[in-house]
Amino acid sequence: MSRSRPETLTESLPGLRRVLRRFAPYLRPHRAVLAGATTALVSATLMRLLEPWPLKFVIDRVVPSGTAGTGGSGVAAVDTLDPMTLLALCAVGLVGIIGLRALFQYLATIGFAIVGNRVLTQVRGDLFRHLQGLSLGFHTRSKAGDLTMRLIGDVAMLKETAVTAALPLAANVLVLLGMVAVMMVLDWQLALIALIPLPVLWFASIRAGKKIQAASRKQRKVEGQMAATAAEAMSSMRTVQALSIEDRAADTFSGANGTSMAGDVRAKRIAAGLERLVDLLVACAIALVLYFGTLQVLRGRLTPGDLLVFITYLKATFRPIRGYAKYASRLAKASAAGERVVQLLDEVPEIRDRAGAVAAPAYAGRITFDGLTFGYGGGRPTLDGLTLDIPAGTNVALTGPSGAGKSTLAGLLLRLYDPSGGRILIDGQDIRDVTMTSLRRQIGFVPQETVLFSGTLADNIALGAGRDVTRDEIEAAARLANAHDFIAALPDGYDAQVAERGATLSAGQRQRIAIARAALRRCPVLVLDEPTTGLDSSNEATVSEAIWRLAKGRTSLLITHDLSQAARADRIVFLEAGRVAEQGSHADLLARGGRYARLWALQGRGQDGGALRAVSG
Structure with a gap:
């Protein structure tokens, strides 16, 4: 179920609390690097706070001024210096301050980039392993292209945003706090006048952030659907071209592409509007400070340098909000991407090891299906109380009409699904009491379509x-x-x-x-699911020979519609409506004259396995 639109700025920022909580354990091993990068970021902020001060000292002590009350800079140690010495020191100091700021900013950027890349590389690896561990039912419901988009695209967006958006925003917030504090110390009344537009900007940023977040979340979902459409078409290109449906596939992709473009344009339009509002309000704030600040200078309550520092700080003070406007779309996309990644990480496998599951012993291979009941998606049962015992080393052919439950039995034996009723035993032990890895390592599987x-x-x-x-x-x-x-x-x-x-x-x-x-x-149990379907007679004979050579000495379940293959098995089990309709050797079943015998007669008159598939009961 999708979340409602965020109501607070905290929820609108990339780093939603849920995402941060989920990624916190990944950050702990990198605390030292993170602390170093944070220290460098704070140091860079302090250097930025110092940048206007050399210019202030030059204006107050070196540049001649006829204004009242400009007898000094307000700093005793500076006022005792010779003006030319002070000018040289200020010039060198300015270079030093800017150089240090650049160095600290570089260290902060590299530090956060290292942490971000290490963390999100580990997240991507864990997400891939987690996806592989999710139940087959989840993958059946999901689209492979969308999952790939989350694994590759969403994690990449988080990586990129951590450095290009989150780091500048964090730096700007520190600058905002530091500069407001210094402005309050210089002249608290003028500071309050300067900050009059701030509540308006804050309110506008929250509103814009909500809209951008909603648009970006919708756009990210559409991009996932677009990836799924592309993956589906690319993986089925033979069918697409054979049916001449290239235009249909292209139209579907273009529709999603256009929706994604519209969402991106909407988010950028909102962000651009916020930036222009910031520019206008900054101009108003500077005009107020220029007017009232100049009056303060003329009255001798401020020096011209103080006013210069004040205006410089004021422009920088509004930068965080303008920065939020600039990065809002990217941050909102990262937030949506983070939510999509966390949603997958929090997905609980439907099929998993029981508490206390142990490694499976070396199996002899006796298989018992005891009263199995199972239905896909809670619908009509595919298996309905099926019971079947297969001695170790027996070759069994499972046959019957389509939908009778043959492949379902194989999936249950491999624990791709769990039955809703009954149990499966191997050598008398419930397969749910052993770990899935140790179970599957002792079952060989040859699917109908080999990948x-x-x-x-x-x-x-x-x-x-x-x-x-x-x-x-x-x-x-x-x-x-x-x-x-x-x-x-x-x-x-x-x-x-x-x-x-x-x-x-x-x-x-x-x-x-x-x-x-x-x-x-070298597995004691072998499952072969329609291994000869779709092969020509030459290939079928070659594959068939290999199958029976492989099955020798193993407990094997051959799922087939081809009764000529089934006839070679030690035992044939005919399934119908999720139950065992009849079982026995090929000769026994022919002698009974039941369903198997009638279908054998059909295939013997030139019908192939299609006759069996067509039978519905």
Whole structure:
């Protein structure tokens, strides 16, 4: 649920209290650098406070003046110096003050940049690990492009804003406090006159900040949707071009792009209006001080140098508010980005280790599904009290019409989801009593669509092995998967670089890589989800041979619509409406003359797995 629009300036600043509280633990290890950078920032502020004073001494003691009451600067030690000596000291002092201010400002900028980059680099790493640990249900509901935008774009915005906006604003606030204090000491009445416009500016800044914050939050959300649209189109470019829907995808992206532009222009228009208001009120304040201050000089209550310091301070005093106007849009965007990052960090995985979960022992592989009930999103149950016992080392084929719960069983076994009722046991132990990592390390998985990652073919085969593997082991796994010959024929062999998602390999080649990957894991339990779907007869035969070679001696669950594949299993389980409709060997099921036998007859007359998919009960 989105938050309501902020009501206070504190909530409008980038660094909302929630964001700061969430990032506070990341700052603690860098307290020394942060303290040094803060000290440098305060020192730079003090140097800025000193900048007008050499000019004051020159005006009061060196430059001839016929005004009344200008007998000295008001500082005894300065008034005793020879005018030319004082002029030289003031010139050198001015260079020294400005030089020190530049040095301290540099140290503060570098210090805060180091802390900001270290903290947000760690935040990004933790956010990526956290995203990987979030349940599959969360990722199903979310858009990959928006998550990528939060991980890359939002964290980058926080990094950039920490130095380019937050640091100048902090410095300006310190300048504001310091200069107001000095002005009150010089002449409190004139200071009060000078600060008359301040409440108006403060009120205008709060109102503008709220509007900018709302516009920026909406714009950031639209940018996330735009990233999701772009990622979706880019990852499905083959389908986009095949269906000739480039214009539709471009129109969707352009609509979001235009909305983002309008939000950015609105935020900048509000910020620009605030800047102009600041300029006008600063002019009014300077005019008041110039008039009443000159009267004070003529009466001898102030020196001309005091008035110069006063006006210089006055211009700098309003700079923080003008700075807020300048950085308001950027700060508001950073605030929205921080909220989006924190929202993800605070997301609790639906599927996680129980308290007291232990590492799984080495499994023999007996699997028991005990009264399983499960439905996606609280809808109609996909599984309805399903019970099934699979002895260790048994090859089981799960078949049945689409939606019967075959792939759901695989997801539950891997704990990608948890059942709403019932339990799953391996060797008599509830899988929720062991850690997910130790469970999944003992289950090999070959999906219907194999995803390959950037790197070499050898890297992709070794992926997920959970241990260091040698090239000989990789080659042995590839031979088992019937992948060695096509890999060896490539110019770089096992060192060939994989294109994005394995686009340069055929579906059959990608499946054989997945089988080699599973073989290298040496798992007692194997799950194969439609591994031959979409393959031509030649590739299907090659992959099928590799599958059964891999399944030998393991407890395997082969999910398939192809009954010729199912017939090779030790046991066939026919699922229907989330229950076991019938089970047994291929010969037993044919002898019963039930659903399996009728579908076998359909496929035997030239029908393929599509006949089984079309059956709905």
